[in-house]
Structure formats: C-alpha cells, structure tokens
Amino acid sequence: MLVGSGVKAAKAEVVAVSKRLGLPVIASAPAAGLVPTGFENFMGTQGRMGTQPAFEALHMADLVVMVGTVYPFMRYLDQPVKTIQINQRAADLGVQIHADQAVVADAGAYLQQLLAAQAAQLPETAFLKACQQSRQNWLAYLDERATLIDDAPLTAEAVLRQVGTLSESDTIYGLDVGNNTVFSTRMLPFDQQQQLTMSGWFGAMGYGLAAGIAAQLSYPKRRVITVSGDGGFSMVVQDLLTQVQYQLPVINVILENGGYGFIRQEKANSGQTDYGLTFNNANWAGVATNMGALGLRVTDAASLTAAIATIQDHLAAGNTQPIVLDAVITEEPPLETGQMILDPEQYEADAIGAFRQQYNLPADKYPALRTLLAQQDDEI
Ligand SMILES: Cc1ncc(C[n+]2csc(CCOP(=O)(O)OP(=O)(O)O)c2C)c(N)n1
Ligand SMILES: [Mg+2]
Numbered sequence: 001m002l003v004g005s006g007v008k009a010a011k012a013e014v015v016a017v018s019k020r021l022g023l024p025v026i027a028s029a030p031a032a033g034l035v036p037t038g039f040e041n042f043m044g045t046q047g048r049m050g051t052q053p054a055f056e057a058l059h060m061a062d063l064v065v066m067v068g069t070v071y072p073f074m075r076y077l078d079q080p081v082k083t084i085q086i087n088q089r090a091a092d093l094g095v096q097i098h099a100d101q102a103v104v105a106d107a108g109a110y111l112q113q114l115l116a117a118q119a120a121q122l123p124e125t126a127f128l129k130a131c132q133q134s135r136q137n138w139l140a141y142l143d144e145r146a147t148l149i150d151d152a153p154l155t156a157e158a159v160l161r162q163v164g165t166l167s168e169s170d171t172i173y174g175l176d177v178g179n180n181t182v183f184s185t186r187m188l189p190f191d192q193q194q195q196l197t198m199s200g201w202f203g204a205m206g207y208g209l210a211a212g213i214a215a216q217l218s219y220p221k222r223r224v225i226t227v228s229g230d231g232g233f234s235m236v237v238q239d240l241l242t243q244v245q246y247q248l249p250v251i252n253v254i255l256e257n258g259g260y261g262f263i264r265q266e267k268a269n270s271g272q273t274d275y276g277l278t279f280n281n282a283n284w285a286g287v288a289t290n291m292g293a294l295g296l297r298v299t300d301a302a303s304l305t306a307a308i309a310t311i312q313d314h315l316a317a318g319n320t321q322p323i324v325l326d327a328v329i330t331e332e333p334p335l336e337t338g339q340m341i342l343d344p345e346q347y348e349a350d351a352i353g354a355f356r357q358q359y360n361l362p363a364d365k366y367p368a369l370r371t372l373l374a375q376q377d378d379e380i
Helices: 011-021 029-034 052-060 072-076 107-117 126-146 156-164 179-187 207-218 230-245 261-269 284-290 301-316 349-358 369-379
Strands: 025-027 042-045 063-067 082-087 101-104 172-175 195-197 224-229 251-256 294-298 323-328
Touching: 011 025, 011 107, 025 029, 025 052, 029 042, 029 179, 029 195, 042 052, 042 126, 042 179, 052 126, 052 369, 063 107, 082 107, 126 156, 126 179, 126 369, 156 179, 156 224, 156 251, 156 301, 172 179, 172 207, 179 224, 179 251, 179 261, 195 207, 207 224, 207 230, 207 251, 224 230, 230 251, 230 284, 251 284, 284 294, 284 323, 294 301, 301 323
Parallel strands: 025 042, 063 082, 082 101, 172 195, 172 224, 224 251, 251 323, 294 323
Antiparallel strands: none
C-alpha cells in the first residue's frame, strides 16, 4: 500500500488496513509523517528521499494499492505492476501510471469500507515477513549511522537523532530541500501527532526557515523545528530577523556540509564533474547570535550533546528566542535509495558488489529483500 498526503485524516485506517490485510505500507516523502515511525509494517518513504525497505518492497510488488497519492515516481517502476488507485479527485487517477482499478473516493471512507468487507484477519504472507525483517535491518543501519563517536566528525544521522530528542508529541517540522530532506524524513520521529511541511513538487530551497515562521505563528503552543542545508539556509538567513522580531521560539537546524550535497550526488551518479558545488559558510551560530537569536555551533559529539542540553534548558525556562543549531557534518551523501542495485535477479553480482561497497552496505547485515524472501520461503 502506497499512501500520500490524501490519508491525512485516515491515519488510523491506514494502520488498520495494513494489519488486517497484511500489507507493507510505503509513504510518499510529504506523507512521511502520516504513518507512525514505529509501526512494524511501515517501510518508510520511497524514492531518493527514501529507505531501502520501501524501495525494495515497491520494486518487488505485484500489486500496489495507491491511496491518496499521485506519486510521480510510479512511472519509473521497472517491473510490470497492477495498481488500484483511490483518490477523491478523479483528475488524479491514472496520471502517473495506469490504474487497473480506479476509485473516486475519500481515503478514509474507502479504507473503512475495506475493513468492513474484510472482517477476518488475513494470514501474514512471506512477503510481509520479509519486508518486516528488511525494516528491522534498516533501523539497525540508521542506528549505526546515528551513533555518536567521540572526536569524530558528525554524521547528519547523528545530529538528527539528537535533534529528535527535542521533539514533542505534536512538533511541527519545516524541512528544506536537499540531502537534508532525505536525512530528515529518515531520522525524525513521527510516532504521535508530529507533522511535517516541505516543498514537495517544487523543491524550493529556502522553504524550511519560512515554514518555521508560518508554523510557529499558526500554532504558537506547538514546538517547531526546521532543518535546512547550508545552501538553503544561506539563501534566506535574513528571515531569521523575522523570527527574532516576533519572538518565535523556532529551533532551526542547519546541516552544514560546505556545499550543494544533493546536486553533488546527482552529478556523481551521472558521471559529471564536481564543478561549482562548494561554497563558503559563515559561522551561522555567530550570525544568529548577532541577529538576536540563540546561536550554537557544533562539530563533534561533545559539542552536540552540550548544545542539546543548552537548548533543553532554554526550553524548560520558557524560551521565546529563535534558536539556530549550526551542525558541521561530514560530506557523506545519504545512502542512495533512488535506484538501489541490490536485487540478485535483476543485477549482476559485480554491480551489486560495487553498490554495496560504495555505500558501505554489507550483504550479511543488509541482505536484499529477495534474499530475505527466499529465507522465508525456506522456513515455510
Ligand atoms: C531555489 C532553488 N535553487 C536550486 C535548487 C536545486 N537544488 C536542489 S537541492 C540543491 C542543493 C541544496 O544544498 P543545501 O541546501 O546545502 O543542502 P544539502 O543537499 O547539502 O543537504 C539545489 C541547488 C532548488 N531546489 N531550489
Ligand atoms: Mg549543503
């Protein structure tokens, strides 16, 4: 089951249908926060802003039930797939991929009727179990990436894991555009009523900081966290003055990697030269402090831990100041999940080996979904 923003009012139904029918669930990136992070059938988001289990589940599926999504990347699937598409706007049906069955309906109403029509629990399939195992492996992968190591440069995952501890049950995240979005959708907690806003189709850098202003003005009592890259942040840094002027206690996180990381990865993948992709940064914490915000710059585990504790203290004391956490991170790109070279039935062993080596994804720890499925079949 592939869900999009249309399931906003049907979160409980998505989980119930997934459990009843035994369907792994995948979300589009803007819908990352609409399925609980901790749900055992949730594979995460699919595509370049995605996860390994979601990529593999979608690419091995025979049937995809698309609920409340016009998922643009369906057109790039490389296997034939049947689709059932449910959308309340008829014009959205069959736009990105043919719909074998097209249903004009509200997502919640459709899912409720599905539950009524299938009252008995369906048995768990080997495919679902393999997907659940793949998800567990993925969570272990993220844990490994997020582990703080003394005196080592910070990974984006480690920074966001710590930022996640500042999250409350109804926190709103304003996400910018770039590798920072990929890391954020993977790492931030969405287990309760948290929400995210991002510049989905338009990919407008600079969205994060402005989204923070809008979110905090709209919901003065809720905690608001923005995550931006250094490129996106420096495009709109002047708007921090607006946060200061209106005393908006937004927590703005910058993932500072010294360049346009998202484009660098794109160019590397297509064999283009690394040209014009690096730029100078200011000390953004210093800039923020001079603008009247609370600025904190972190470069390693100790300074990150101390900064998070400082932020907690300010929050506990009823903070009304915007905060800027400028986190200097490694240049490492996120694991490439736009096209994963893992399936032994689809790719040569050499190509798989090269992909695994490039992203430090050893086969014993992070097997392909097809391998996990074969193990399930052996057990049955
Ligand atoms: C206004 C705007 N200009 C250019 C782009 C193209 N673009 C997409 S991601 C990206 C790089 C973002 O760099 P940064 O903000 O540092 O984030 P990182 O990828 O390094 O995390 C660029 C240039 C865009 N989406 N929006
Ligand atoms: Mg950057």
